[in-house]
Amino acid sequence: MNHSKKWTREEVVALYNKPMMELLYEAASIHRKYHDPNKVQVSTLVSIKTGGCPEDCGYCPQAARYHTQVEAEGLMGIDKVKAQALRAKASGSSRICMGAAWRNVKDGPEFDQVLEMVRSLNKMDMEVCCTLGMITENQAQRLSEAGLYAYNHNIDSSEEYYEEIISTRGYKDRLQTIENVRKTNVTVCSGGIIGMGECIEDRADMLMTLASMSPQPESVPINALVPVEGTPKEEMQPISIWEMVRMIATARIVLPETQVRLSAGRTRMSREGQALCFFAGANSIFAGDKLLTTPNPDIHEDMKLFEELGLVPQQAFEKHPQPKTTEAKNAQYHALGEKPKWSRPEHKIQDNLDAQHQRKK
Numbered sequence: 001m002n003h004s005k006k007w008t009r010e011e012v013v014a015l016y017n018k019p020m021m022e023l024l025y026e027a028a029s030i031h032r033k034y035h036d037p038n039k040v041q042v043s044t045l046v047s048i049k050t051g052g053c054p055e056d057c058g059y060c061p062q063a064a065r066y067h068t069q070v071e072a073e074g075l076m077g078i079d080k081v082k083a084q085a086l087r088a089k090a091s092g093s094s095r096i097c098m099g100a101a102w103r104n105v106k107d108g109p110e111f112d113q114v115l116e117m118v119r120s121l122n123k124m125d126m127e128v129c130c131t132l133g134m135i136t137e138n139q140a141q142r143l144s145e146a147g148l149y150a151y152n153h154n155i156d157s158s159e160e161y162y163e164e165i166i167s168t169r170g171y172k173d174r175l176q177t178i179e180n181v182r183k184t185n186v187t188v189c190s191g192g193i194i195g196m197g198e199c200i201e202d203r204a205d206m207l208m209t210l211a212s213m214s215p216q217p218e219s220v221p222i223n224a225l226v227p228v229e230g231t232p233k234e235e236m237q238p239i240s241i242w243e244m245v246r247m248i249a250t251a252r253i254v255l256p257e258t259q260v261r262l263s264a265g266r267t268r269m270s271r272e273g274q275a276l277c278f279f280a281g282a283n284s285i286f287a288g289d290k291l292l293t294t295p296n297p298d299i300h301e302d303m304k305l306f307e308e309l310g311l312v313p314q315q316a317f318e319k320h321p322q323p324k325t326t327e328a329k330n331a332q333y334h335a336l337g338e339k340p341k342w343s344r345p346e347h348k349i350q351d352n353l354d355a356q357h358q359r360k361k
């Protein structure tokens, strides 16, 4: 069913601000209408290329310009990725998400290696997701042929607030990549981060943008900012669990069939707080002790919590069929060596410049 809808900001803010018990009741009712409330999809995130990123996302320790503890590493070998995927599968993950700190994908040997990783992991009967930065339609098609199940590209926040956190690319570029993915059989994963200093209206606008997509994204991660020393957002105060619960519940109402993922920030949440998020409609988590470069709860802790709550991990391909892998030699889409002109906005963000300057001291 297509749930795409143009919500107004007032409607979404009104949902977010409802008395908590009413909000929870409405969200939980929608949740059980479209999903099994006892099933939670478990994904493992693997950083296949860490740090050294040319972008200036104000929350990210992987941006080369900030002085953080992250050491830049080259692209991981296929065997290492396969070994990590095997471990993840054995501990209950049905999806493996490979993240590379790139501005955008460039055709060439590194992208070919990523395509080979996708082929290998799809053959292991896992849902394979990639988050590699901006991609063209042709690159999305090549990933689709390799057997990619999902592509992650977060819109991060509202269009207005986006300009407060990133100056090296525009919001429209984000939407363009999502559109490029939509032209293939690959499902869309796109969400954002709360707790970066945005207001409730920004959170509402972000959900409105996601809810108006047709079809809506199959997966929406909701992250709580994990402030990292050396980034422009290092001094942000953590959000309260109630804000997370409200955000998840509102997302569940406006995105009824989407898998809403309780993502970064879980280490700060109590078990009871996480349980409330599951009740409010979260039905996906990231497992593994690291989320790219920030800490995450141990998988054994997660499984203990699942047991206590009677939750079970969702099996791979329960929601969408497994994509077919086309071998490279039979592929219909070939590298075009395109050099797309992704925008470079003119605006400056003082916090980001200050954090960069700090590094030079």
Ligand code: SF4
Pocket (backbone or CB within 6 Å): 053, 054, 055, 056, 057, 060, 061, 062, 063, 100, 101, 102, 103, 133
């Ligand atoms: S969020 Fe992604 S694009 Fe932005 S700096 Fe970090 S790795 Fe680069």
